[in-house]
Amino acid sequence: MIILAIASLTLREASRRKVVWALAGLTAILLVLDAWGFASLPGLQTSSGAMTTGEARLLASELLNLVMFAMSLIVALGTALLAGPTLSGELESGIALAVLARPIHRTCVLAGKWLGLTTFACGYVLAAGLLQFALVWWTVGYWPPSPVTALALLAAQAITLLTLAMLLSSLISPLASGVVAIGLFGATWVAGVVGGVGAAIGNPRVQRIATIAQMLLPTDGLWRGAMHAIQDPLVLTRFPTGFPFLSESAPTPAYLAWAATWVALTGGLCALAFTRRDV
Amino acid sequence: MTFTKPTTRPAAAATASPALWCAGIRKRYGRRAALDGVGLELARGEVLGLLGPNGAGKTSLIKILLGLVRADAGEVMLLGRPADRPRSRVGVGYLPELFRFQPWLTAEEVLALHARLARITWPGPRRRQSLAAVGLAGRGGDRVGGFSKGMQQRLGLAVALVGDPELVILDEPTSALDPLGRANVRDLLVQLHQRGTAVLLNSHLLGEVERVCDRVVILDRGRVLASGTLSDLLGRRQVRLRLHQVGAQALARLASTGALTIQRDQYVIDLNPDTESTSNAVPDLIEDLISLGVRVHAVEPMRVTLEDKLLELLRDPAGPA
Numbered sequence: 001m002i003i004l005a006i007a008s009l010t011l012r013e014a015s016r017r018k019v020v021w022a023l024a025g026l027t028a029i030l031l032v033l034d035a036w037g038f039a040s041l042p043g044l045q046t047s048s049g050a051m052t053t054g055e056a057r058l059l060a061s062e063l064l065n066l067v068m069f070a071m072s073l074i075v076a077l078g079t080a081l082l083a084g085p086t087l088s089g090e091l092e093s094g095i096a097l098a099v100l101a102r103p104i105h106r107t108c109v110l111a112g113k114w115l116g117l118t119t120f121a122c123g124y125v126l127a128a129g130l131l132q133f134a135l136v137w138w139t140v141g142y143w144p145p146s147p148v149t150a151l152a153l154l155a156a157q158a159i160t161l162l163t164l165a166m167l168l169s170s171l172i173s174p175l176a177s178g179v180v181a182i183g184l185f186g187a188t189w190v191a192g193v194v195g196g197v198g199a200a201i202g203n204p205r206v207q208r209i210a211t212i213a214q215m216l217l218p219t220d221g222l223w224r225g226a227m228h229a230i231q232d233p234l235v236l237t238r239f240p241t242g243f244p245f246l247s248e249s250a251p252t253p254a255y256l257a258w259a260a261t262w263v264a265l266t267g268g269l270c271a272l273a274f275t276r277r278d279v
Numbered sequence: 280m281t282f283t284k285p286t287t288r289p290a291a292a293a294t295a296s297p298a299l300w301c302a303g304i305r306k307r308y309g310r311r312a313a314l315d316g317v318g319l320e321l322a323r324g325e326v327l328g329l330l331g332p333n334g335a336g337k338t339s340l341i342k343i344l345l346g347l348v349r350a351d352a353g354e355v356m357l358l359g360r361p362a363d364r365p366r367s368r369v370g371v372g373y374l375p376e377l378f379r380f381q382p383w384l385t386a387e388e389v390l391a392l393h394a395r396l397a398r399i400t401w402p403g404p405r406r407r408q409s410l411a412a413v414g415l416a417g418r419g420g421d422r423v424g425g426f427s428k429g430m431q432q433r434l435g436l437a438v439a440l441v442g443d444p445e446l447v448i449l450d451e452p453t454s455a456l457d458p459l460g461r462a463n464v465r466d467l468l469v470q471l472h473q474r475g476t477a478v479l480l481n482s483h484l485l486g487e488v489e490r491v492c493d494r495v496v497i498l499d500r501g502r503v504l505a506s507g508t509l510s511d512l513l514g515r516r517q518v519r520l521r522l523h524q525v526g527a528q529a530l531a532r533l534a535s536t537g538a539l540t541i542q543r544d545q546y547v548i549d550l551n552p553d554t555e556s557t558s559n560a561v562p563d564l565i566e567d568l569i570s571l572g573v574r575v576h577a578v579e580p581m582r583v584t585l586e587d588k589l590l591e592l593l594r595d596p597a598g599p600a
Contacts, residue, residue, distance in 0.1 A: 005395045009381070016383035094377030098438055101345040101375070102396035103368040279347040 002104050006112020007119065014082060014120050023078055027071070027128045031135060034067055038139040053141070060140040061232035064132070065245040068154070068230055071128055072223060075158045076185050079121045083165035084178035086113050087274065092174065096279055106275045114166060114267065121158035125151055142232070150229035153251070156259060157222040161185055163263050164217065167270040170277065188213045192220040193244045200241045218259035225251035296359030298323045298446040298477030299344065304353035306339055306501075313339045314350070315501040323445070324475040326468065328488035330589060331498035337481045338376050340498070341450050344479075345373055358445055369398070372444035376451045376481075378435035382424030386410055386434050389423060390441055399442040409437040414463055428455040436464065440471075447471060448479045453487065465491055485585040495585070497592060504592055513583045518561055520546040521577035522568065529571040536564050544576075 014020055041056040041063075051059070087110075090096040100106060129151045137143050144150055161181060168177035195210020214221035228247035239246050251259075302318035314336045321327045329337050342348035344355055346362055355362035358370055380389045387406050394401030401409075410419050413433040418426075423434065432455040439447055453461045461484070468491040471478055482488055488495060489509060496506040505512060518536075521544050525533075533539050538549040550560065561580060568575055 001398075002396065005392070009392065013381070013383055094375060094379040095381060097347060097375040097377060098373065098380065098393070098435070099396060100347055101368060101371070101373040102393065103365045103371075103398065104396055105365050276349070278349060279342065 002108040003112040003115060006109050007116035010086060010113050010116025011120060013086070014116075019078060019082060020120075023074060023124060026074055027124075027131075030067070030070060030074075031131060034132065035135050035139060038063070038136055041140055056140055057142040058232055058234055058238060060136055060142040061144070061230070062235050062239065062245060064136050064142070064144070065227045065230055065247075067132060068129070068150075068226065069223070069245065071125075071132065072154055072157060072226070075121055075124050075128075075154070076161050076219070077182060078124070079117055079158050079162040080165040080181040080185070081178045082120070083113075083117055083162045084169045084174040084181070086117070087166060087169040087174075088172065088177060089169075089174040091277075091279060100279055107271050110166070110170075110271055110274050114163065117162045117166075118159050121162060122155045125155045125158060129154060144230040145233065146229035149250075150226045153222045153226035153229065156256075157219050157226065160217070160219050160222065160259060160263055163266045163270070167266050167273065170270050170273040184217055185219050188217045188220040189223070192224060196241070196244060196246075199248075214255075215258065218255075218262050221251060221255055222259060225256075296356065297321055298325070298358055299479060300356040301340075301344060302354050304340060304343055304355070305351045306336075306343060306348065307351055312501050314343070314353075317353070317498065317501065317503055319496050319503065319506065321446075321477050321479055323477050324472070325494065326472050326478040326480060326492045328492035328495040329479060329481040329498065330483075330485070330488060330495055330585075331504070332593060334500075335498040336501040337498055338450055341373075341448055341479070341481060345371070345448065370442075370445040372439035372441065372447040374432075374435045374439040374447075374449045374452050376454070378432050378455075380423045380431065380434060380438070382422065385420050385422055386415060386426070386437075387419035389434060390419075390437060393438050393441045397442050401441055409440060410434075412440070412467065413437045414460065429457060429460055432456060433460065436467065443474075444476065446477045446479070450481045451483070452480070453482065453484060461487065485589065489585045497589060499593055509585065513585065513588055516550045517581040517583075518548045518550065518564075519577075519579040519581055520548070520575065522546055523574040523576065525568075525573050526571060529568055529573045532564070532567050532571065536560065 038060055041051065041060055042053055044051040044056070090099075099109065129147075133144060133147055164184065165177055165181035168180050171177075172180070191213030192210045195207050195213075198204070198206025198209065210220070214224075224247040227245065228250045231246065235246060236248065241248070297320050299319070299321040301320075304314050304317040305312070306314040317336070317340055319327070329340070331337050339348060343350045343353070344357070344362065345368065346365070357367040360367035362368075381392075384392065387403070387410070390401060390406040390409060394406075407416075407419055410416060413436045415430065415433050415437065418430070423431065426434065432452070436449075436452060439449065453464050456464065465487060468478060468480070472491065472493075480488065480492060492509065494506065494508050495512060497504045497512075520533075522529075523544060525546070530539075533546060533548060536548050537551045540547040540549075561578065565575060565578060
């Protein structure tokens with residue numbers, strides 16, 4: 001009951017602080033620009049003549065990865081910047097004092113906030129992702145091979161980042177926690193690209209950089225899994241290895257289990273830090 | 280003056296237990312000891328003032344009592360239950376020194392949230408009644424973000440009183456209020472007292488404490504400097520007289536009224552408890568002195584205020600209690 005009360009409070013905060021409207025506006029702009037871009041693909045003049053429908057679909061599948069990356073960036077920024085103030089912001093401002101003095105476990109407050117943020121992130125990924133897929137289907141006629149897997153992995157990526165942001169938020173200031181979470185998210189993505197370059201030049205040591213980064217923070221590994229579920233399998237034969245918006249393989253069950261364990265461990269650490277902290 | 284330092288843990292049985300009990304509370308922040316073996320007891324229905332200078336450890340103690348800060352050592356019982364479990368805070372209301380509420384919620388929504396967190400039903404009419412009691416009638420639908428500091432403190436009081444708690448802990452409840460607001464809070468405290476609610480009041484406004492508290496505890500540098508009822512702490516009433524032509528009979532009459540101190544023509548009497556309780560004691564004394572031929576130049580009834588006593592204790596903690 002208390003967990004649900006805090007979760008609903010977190011969602012109400014996102015709505016009343018106009019985060020929902022800001023994200024909706026940003027997504028609407030992205031969708032309008034996409035619609036214009038994707039609609040112009042069939043028949044587009046290239047050096048080898050007008051683009052065929054098949055070529056347009058193939059290119060659309062690759063461009064969809066790029067657009068979904070922009071969307072995942074929006075949800076990552078949104079959840080990380082919401083998760084920061086939700087804990088340390090309330091501790092700093094004093095809002096948490098009256099709440100935590102009630103007959104409730106601090107872990108319930110934490111779980112409620114996590115549930116609220118997770119609902120928010122998953123709701124956004126589902127709504128914006130489905131709209132984007134529908135738009136590409138309507139303009140180019142391309143539909144991803146595994147849309148449910150793609151959206152689930154994108155949601156998992158958002159949950160991973162928001163859990164990290166909550167852990168940081170229980171330790172450092174709201175601003176610092178948001179900045180560090182987004183910085184780590186970006187660094188892991190860059191490490192993934194560097195790993196792709198390593199694969200392209202056939203250097204396993206450079207390739208290992210991506211593997212290590214994806215183990216330390218699974219956001220990039222999950223994102224690459226989502227890309228694999230979005231892209232047309234044929235693109236692997238048409239684009240060079242190491243291309244940043246192309247994924248060679250789906251995540252293994254062992255990696256998904258590690259990502260789930262990572263989230264559980266980070267959440268556990270966050271609960272430990274939050275329950276032991278003086279308010 | 281009595282110095283009470285509760286050490287024996289009270290029986291956890293129902294309502295016979297104190298509203299609040301703590302003993303041996305220690306807390307260090309780095310190398311500085313914020314609290315060093317503090318103990319206090321608050322009976323059911325009692326109003327206890329917690330006094331002390333800035334940095335004495337009052338807010339740290341309050342936060343430890345409510346589980347917001349972890350003590351390095353010591354034991355706390357709230358309403359007869361060990362305070363290490365969240366359920367011990369059922370029936371406890373709290374107004375923090377730093378009162379802030381979710382600015383995106385309305386005042387009524389804040390009360391509804393706290394009722395839900397306190398696991399009680401606090402329907403709309405009760406919420407509006409609570410807001411009216413703290414001077415926020417008609418503001419229940421307004422967002423807290425638009426409230427002034429004083430209004431937020433009033434809301435904080437309403438939040439602390441959600442569910443008619445048995446124990447209310449108020450940390451500087453009038454710090455942001457205007458004189459009218461302070462008077463309202465005093466009235467509210469009197470009502471709580473009459474209702475049998477135990478109140479722990481931390482306030483720098485000593486007049487406020489003197490008017491509403493049954494007992495006070497004075498903290499300084501993390502230790503209990505003094506505690507007791509106001510009459511214990513402040514001592515008895517005094518009368519200062521400037522007299523001439525005082526004979527032996529007049530001296531005996533003066534001495535019969537209380538402990539007498541003479542310095543040239545100044546006579547200071549600490550009134551006896553039985554004399555103090557008689558409202559005509561001083562006029563009767565003056566009438567008798569005049570009939571004994573004493574020339575009375577000045578009569579000055581005196582009472583040591585809480586402020587005087589607090590300053591005396593803080594400036595000379597080793598001095599006579």
